[in-house]
Amino acid sequence: MTRAEMKSLVVILFVRLTLTLFTACSTEGYKPVIIVHGLFDGPKQFEILKRFITKSHPGTIVSVIDLYNHLFSLEPLWKQVEGFKNAVYPIMQSATDGIHLICFSQGGLVCRGLIATLDNHNVHSLILLSSPLAGQYGDTAYLKLFPKLLKSEIYRFCYTRWGQRVSICNYWNDPHQRERYLKTGSFLAQLNGETAHQNSTRWRENVLRIKTLILIGGPDDGVITPWQSSLFGFYDKNENIVGMKDMDWYIKDVFGLKTLHSRGDLKEYIYSGVLHTKWHANYTVYNESIDEWLT
Numbered sequence: 001m002t003r004a005e006m007k008s009l010v011v012i013l014f015v016r017l018t019l020t021l022f023t024a025c026s027t028e029g030y031k032p033v034i035i036v037h038g039l040f041d042g043p044k045q046f047e048i049l050k051r052f053i054t055k056s057h058p059g060t061i062v063s064v065i066d067l068y069n070h071l072f073s074l075e076p077l078w079k080q081v082e083g084f085k086n087a088v089y090p091i092m093q094s095a096t097d098g099i100h101l102i103c104f105s106q107g108g109l110v111c112r113g114l115i116a117t118l119d120n121h122n123v124h125s126l127i128l129l130s131s132p133l134a135g136q137y138g139d140t141a142y143l144k145l146f147p148k149l150l151k152s153e154i155y156r157f158c159y160t161r162w163g164q165r166v167s168i169c170n171y172w173n174d175p176h177q178r179e180r181y182l183k184t185g186s187f188l189a190q191l192n193g194e195t196a197h198q199n200s201t202r203w204r205e206n207v208l209r210i211k212t213l214i215l216i217g218g219p220d221d222g223v224i225t226p227w228q229s230s231l232f233g234f235y236d237k238n239e240n241i242v243g244m245k246d247m248d249w250y251i252k253d254v255f256g257l258k259t260l261h262s263r264g265d266l267k268e269y270i271y272s273g274v275l276h277t278k279w280h281a282n283y284t285v286y287n288e289s290i291d292e293w294l295t
């Protein structure tokens with residue numbers, strides 16, 4: 001090989017290497033973001049959030065899953081998990097670098113079910129925005145599903161085979177009807193490891209494969225009751241609040257929450273002055289607690 005040939009070879013190799021690096025960077029960009037809506041809403045409600053994301057991270061592919069919208073959001077949650085899984089999985093597969101999930105309200109429980117049962121998910125940030133993670137015990141104006149029933153009576157409907165066909169009953173958590181709650185073995189009781197499930201060990205491993213869990217909620221939410229449920233807190237039998245770290249399933253690390261926390265991969269954000277339906281349209285919330293987790 002002559003000196004000239006050597007020189008051109010070096011140049012070719014250098015150009016190749018630069019090109020490879022360049023393509024790697026440009027195709028990498030931002031990871032796709034998938035949004036899962038909540039009870040009684042659908043993709044239309046997330047236009048503003050979508051705009052926030054594409055403005056701060058240009059080129060991000062944002063998909064708001066168009067499934068179980070509005071009244072169909074009352075379908076039972078395990079069924080919804082299967083539906084959303086079918087929609088989300090192809091997006092995951094084409095995203096070699098992984099994806100981020102933003103899940104609002106009831107959608108947070110759908111996402112938890114999805115992550116627990118998807119053995120090969122590639123979710124990096126799991127952002128749960130005002131989601132009833134430890135259950136719901138409040139019948140608010142927005143949630144006036146049972147106009148003739150007091151909240152203390154709702155268990156009579158929810159903790160039955162029929163009741164469990166309605167999404168809300170899958171996470172209705174009446175602190176005065178603990179035994180019935182556990183016996184019905186609702187979606188939430190299974191997910192939180194309060195009732196035994198055949199696959200709970202694998203679910204836990206799958207949960208631990210996410211990179212970061214981001215929890216967002218606040219006292220003026222007005223729908224999630226108690227609002228601390230959005231941060232894995234809940235009522236005891238006297239309706240006093242028990243914080244996440246004092247929950248039995250946290251202490252026993254049943255579904256991986258304590259491990260995520262000790263790994264430094266659990267982030268909590270609390271905001272006052274945000275109504276339930278305003279979370280995903282609030283720029284302050286987006287800028288401070290979501291933006292940095294979408295890279």
Ligand SMILES: *[C@@H]1O[C@H](CO)[C@@H](O)[C@H](O)[C@H]1NC(C)=O
Nearest residue numbers: 117118119197198199200202
């Ligand atoms: C446990 O997981 C397997 C494999 O995904 C599934 O076929 C089975 O139905 C699951 N068991 C229950 C009780 O959901």
Ligand SMILES: *[C@@H]1O[C@H](CO)[C@@H](O)[C@H](O)[C@H]1NC(C)=O
Nearest residue numbers: 271272273274275278282284
């Ligand atoms: C947005 O969030 C900020 C921070 O908590 C809050 O003070 C403000 O009231 C919220 N705005 C709306 C319209 O929800």
Ligand SMILES: *[C@@H]1O[C@H](CO)[C@@H](O)[C@H](O)[C@H]1NC(C)=O
Nearest residue numbers: 283284286287288289291292
């Ligand atoms: C977004 O948050 C950063 C700090 O995290 C702050 O410096 C910046 O001013 C905020 N942007 C707006 C438009 O509020």
